[in-house]
Amino acid sequence: MFSLRHRSGQAFVLLLVAVAIRSPLFGNPVIHSDEQFYLLVGDRLLHGAWPFVDIFDRKPVGLFLIFAGIRSLGGNGIIVYQIAATIVAAVTALLVARIVRRLTAPNSPASSATTAELGAGLIYFVWMMIFDGAGGQSAVWGNLPMAGAALLVLGRDRQDRRVRMRGAGAMLLVGLAMQIKYTAMFEGIFFGLVLLKQSHDIDGSIARLVRNAASWVIAALVPTALAWIVYAAAGHNDAFVFANFLSIFGQQNDDGIGSGLLKLAGALALCTPPVLLAWRGRRSAPFALGWLAAAGIAVAIMRNFELLYLLPVSLPLAVAAGAGLSRLTARAGRRWLIAVLLFGVVAAAILGGIRVARRGNARQVAALVRMIGQHPPGCLFTFGSEPILYYLTHSCLPTPYIFRSHLSRMIEAHGLGVDPAIETARLLATRPGVIVVRTPKSDTNPATRALVAAAIAERYRLVGTVRIGALPHAVYRLDR
Numbered sequence: 508m509f510s511l512r513h514r515s516g517q518a519f520v521l522l523l524v525a526v527a528i529r530s531p532l533f534g535n536p537v538i539h540s541d542e543q544f545y546l547l548v549g550d551r552l553l554h555g556a557w558p559f560v561d562i563f564d565r566k567p568v569g570l571f572l573i574f575a576g577i578r579s580l581g582g583n584g585i586i587v588y589q590i591a592a593t594i595v596a597a598v599t600a601l602l603v604a605r606i607v608r609r610l611t612a613p614n615s616p617a618s619s620a621t622t623a624e625l626g627a628g629l630i631y632f633v634w635m636m637i638f639d640g641a642g643g644q645s646a647v648w649g650n651l652p653m654a655g656a657a658l659l660v661l662g663r664d665r666q667d668r669r670v671r672m673r674g675a676g677a678m679l680l681v682g683l684a685m686q687i688k689y690t691a692m693f694e695g696i697f698f699g700l701v702l703l704k705q706s707h708d709i710d711g712s713i714a715r716l717v718r719n720a721a722s723w724v725i726a727a728l729v730p731t732a733l734a735w736i737v738y739a740a741a742g743h744n745d746a747f748v749f750a751n752f753l754s755i756f757g758q759q760n761d762d763g764i765g766s767g768l769l770k771l772a773g774a775l776a777l778c779t780p781p782v783l784l785a786w787r788g789r790r791s792a793p794f795a796l797g798w799l800a801a802a803g804i805a806v807a808i809m810r811n812f813e814l815l816y817l818l819p820v821s822l823p824l825a826v827a828a829g830a831g832l833s834r835l836t837a838r839a840g841r842r843w844l845i846a847v848l849l850f851g852v853v854a855a856a857i858l859g860g861i862r863v864a865r866r867g868n869a870r871q872v873a874a875l876v877r878m879i880g881q882h883p884p885g886c887l888f889t890f891g892s893e894p895i896l897y898y899l900t901h902s903c904l905p906t907p908y909i910f911r912s913h914l915s916r917m918i919e920a921h922g923l924g925v926d927p928a929i930e931t932a933r934l935l936a937t938r939p940g941v942i943v944v945r946t947p948k949s950d951t952n953p954a955t956r957a958l959v960a961a962a963i964a965e966r967y968r969l970v971g972t973v974r975i976g977a978l979p980h981a982v983y984r985l986d987r
Contacts, residue, residue, distance in 0.1 A: 649688045681694070701794065
């Protein structure tokens with residue numbers, strides 16, 4: 508019998524809701540520039556390209572392996588990755604419900620517990636949409652192993668061997684999440700502290716505590732160490748180290764203090780309803796608030812308050828809100844849940860509409876692809892334009908620096924390991940067959956922009972212009 512109190516019933520509802528709220532964007536190739544790039548790299552990885560070597564980026568290689576796996580399934584890569592992300596989000600939401608069940612007092616009324624569990628999963632979906640997670644952003648995938656790690660940390664057994672094994676499993680999952688997004692490390696540190704307390708509470712042995720801590724740290728580092736070993740064995744140690752650990756220090760945050768504070772204020776305002784709900788569960792589930800604080804610290808350390816960077820926060824935020832719901836009566840819990848979800852759905856709808864209007868849709872991109880043509884001779888070069896164009900036109904790559912900000916924006920002027928102007932000049936000397944130029948923004952790199960403008964004026968003709976979202980993209984073809 509179908510029942511929301513049973514895991515199967517909750518799984519069905521959560522999958523149905525995930526499809527309902529995410530499917531309107533299925534097939535849109537420009538949900539966000541990041542996931543366009545991940546799909547492109549995953550596709551080229553299957554054809555022998557090495558991330559960090561042939562295509563530069565700072566994201567861990569595990570993220571690109573996910574997209575390579577998705578591309579290996581065949582079909583329309585854009586739709587397939589968006590369906591896969593929806594399934595992963597639904598599974599993560601089900602784990603959120605499981606975590607809330609584990610945090611809920613055993614004597615809580617069944618109706619109240621059901622509202623808390625299912626409500627937490629729904630809150631996760633809605634705040635993922637608010638935080639720009641409608642597609643396949645890195646945290647969509649990384650939140651799944653982190654949710655699994657949280658479940659292991661919350662195991663109720665208190666025997667040393669079981670705690671040690673649970674901890675190893677949890678830290679291995681954190682390590683996998685770190686190979687999707689390195690900031691998972693901060694939440695992993697919190698999980699490790701909780702596990703250390705569990706270990707200490709068994710008998711207080713310092714020697715055992717040290718052994719457990721060492722084994723958990725090793726487990727968390729294993730996935731990254733394996734990736735590093737593979738790259739070093741292939742002769743790409745320097746490229747791996749620079750991309751993964753050093754290049755971030757050369758990247759410049761283009762937000763001023765005022766802009767950063769304004770974004771932070773907006774993010775906090777959007778988090779207010781579930782945070783208020785979470786505060787109600789502070790005594791019964793301090794773990795949830797501690798986890799939420801750890802995720803918030805990761806955002807603060809990175810000092811980027813775009814909503815996108817709050818996606819990892821959506822996981823502990825939903826768990827903490829579910830813990831707060833579990834403290835209410837069934838009737839009060841339903842009222843709170845309806846109010847929080849109503850706020851969230853309205854916010855998600857407004858923000859989603861703004862994003863599509865600004866970033867564009869499949870029809871606009873298709874028009875641009877037709878103008879460029881398939882397999883453009885001498886490679887396509889997009890200057891500040893969409894990385895998905897390389898994928899959709901089956902173009903060769905004229906440079907390892909193909910993400911749209913790499914050569915076109917000042918934020919990357921010192922973060923690539925090469926001078927963007929020198930690399931742009933080298934690239935233009937190869938005479939790419941087609942150049943696509945997006946209308947420049949205020950932070951466009953003036954040196955590389957001048958080089959592109961000079962090359963276009965000397966030997967390219969304008970084919971046409973297509974507006975993608977809010978900005979025109981001009982297509983220039985080489986005059987031979």
